[in-house]
Amino acid sequence: MDDSLTALIAAPLIPLRPDQRSARYADEIAHARALHDADPDDYWVWVAEQHRWMRRWDTVRTGELGDFRYFDGGLINVADNCVDRWAETVPDRPAVVWEGEPGDSRTVTYAELADEVSRLGAGLTALGVGKGDVVAIYMPNLVEAFTAIHACNRIGAIYTVLFSGFGRDAVASRLASARATVVVVADAIYRRGKPVPLLDTLRSARPDAPTLQHTVVVDRTGNGVPLQDGETSYAALVADHPEGSELVALDPNEPAFLIFTSGTESRPKGVVHSVGGFLLGTWANAHWQTAITDEDVYWVAADVGWLTFPIQAVIGGLANGATIACYEGALDTPSSARFYEVCEKHGITKVLCAPTVLRMLRKFGDDLAHAHPLPRLSLVTVQGEPLDGETFAWATDTLGIPVVNAYGQTETGSTWTYPVAGVDDLKAGSTGTTLPGHACRVVDDDGREVPDGTKGNLVMTRPFPTLARTVWDDHDRYLSTYFERFPGCYATNDEAVVDADGHLWVLGRADDVINVAAHRLSTMEIEAVVGSHPRVVEAAVVGVPDATKGTVPVAFVTVSGDSGDGVADEVIRLVGDTIGGIARPDRVIVTAAMPKTRTGKIMRRLMREVLLYGEARSDTSALEDPSSLDTLASAVRA
Known part of the structure; x- marks a missing residue:
């Protein structure tokens, strides 16, 4: 093991202060861990019992990794658990606090x-959407x-979320692969002070989405964009269906949604998550990762196109009855104080x-942080890419709060290893210990435990409900x-190490997938796009560390x-x-040459x-x- 890794995992435990501890969550996680120790499926029964079922299950689990089912015989609806049951018990509690x-x-x-979810569900039904149809x-x-996600959940449609930064080809390929029959789209998104026209991009993609x-x-934007054939106003669709829609009782193993994740191939994978499995796992995820209370205002500062947002906000957060803060744009627009201003304005906890x-806030400096004290803020939790110790230390020292570092993947459907909020002591950069x-x-x-x-290589050894x-x-x-x-085993394709205290350190991808600002991209x-430029003969893309984004792609x-x-600028565009x-x-x-094996394979690790x-x-x-290699080095220095 190299010296840098030795130093990394030698980080000391950092105990929570007494005022940062939660007696409620300490008792709950102790009970949950005891259930797990007896039988992990007993733990999942406890999680299932925190939800409202339309019919109780007959069996807890059948099958093993690669082919398994949970809670067969049961019937459940995600929208019922995330929206309706809270509307019945705490109707006036804010569900979503939004800022553009x-x-x-x-x-x-x-x-x-x-009310809006039920109306929209009826509207989608009127457009011909039924159980099992795909809505983008x-x-x-x-x-x-x-509302769109939960309208789909309510009527049993399958939803797929497309990242609002996708261009025309990425949108078209995902619509076609998903066989989407309806798409819900905003006319534009505001980003760094300018509207970015999503509807125009979608219109250009429609011919390739049969x-x-x-x-x-x-x-x-409120500009009243003229609608074309096949287009319907969201507002009109909701207004036209006051009768609402019926809840559809669903098998917990049926598909709820699919999300496209890039792998080591150029063709993105549509990863499928289940109705009940995703609901139960994300409830537990938000529950343990943030120690949610009725008084919290929980800001999920992520994009809806990143699976973290459905996990922590749309499904897991609302399943806990939380108040979710949601922000549309860039966190440094119109000024570097925007993050702090959103926290102040909405009383974020x-x-x-x-x-x-956090790396961005650190770059903006201590003076800005001190000019915006956030007395209500009690926790920051991070995920999506490795957290470096320097940024962890800055956040805990400057903001004065615990930082919970979590790890999971699109395929796992939730984060599954981290220190439980309000309970477990921390380490700078580790992802804590495995959850029940x-x-x-x-x-x-060779698959032998080290x-x-x-x-x-990090692998998972038993099934769990949120796994794709x-x-x-x-x-x-x-x-x-x-x-x-x-x-x-389930192969995460990530490398990891366990330290002497049992904390897991996830070191990064073992394949050719990179994380750019927590968005997983395939090199x-x-x-494939770089190579489509008419003057590009060969292309290779590698990920390299970046102080702000974690990793950025570099193309050769x-x-x-x-x-x-002129080629470089054209390729970037x-x-x-x-x-x-x-x-x-x-x-x-x-570059005039790329390092290759004798069989013609480009050696990307050498290029990096x-x-x-x-x-x-x-x-x-x-x-x-x-x-x-000499030719390449000269090109890099040029």
């Missing part, structure tokens, strides 16, 4: 949310994202964000991607002709227009090393032409 980037705001109570949601962080029949348009946000109902190991490449302190059940239209891909390499998907290209002038701004390469390096260190530092025995 221009400063407009809206507060929606649970009673108001229930292509919009920024708006109240309508909550199953799409209707578009429901949210007038975000707890925040979830990516470590990128989950089990993992760190293994070598000793504590040894880096290896399949890949849309390709179950063989699901089995081969996640269960083939380590039989009997292969970016490469060889080009036709004698000069590469092409990626932004096709996939979205989040995928734009931080740099495009034009040359970029970071100016030289290759790992094994070069498979390299066909050693002089290609």
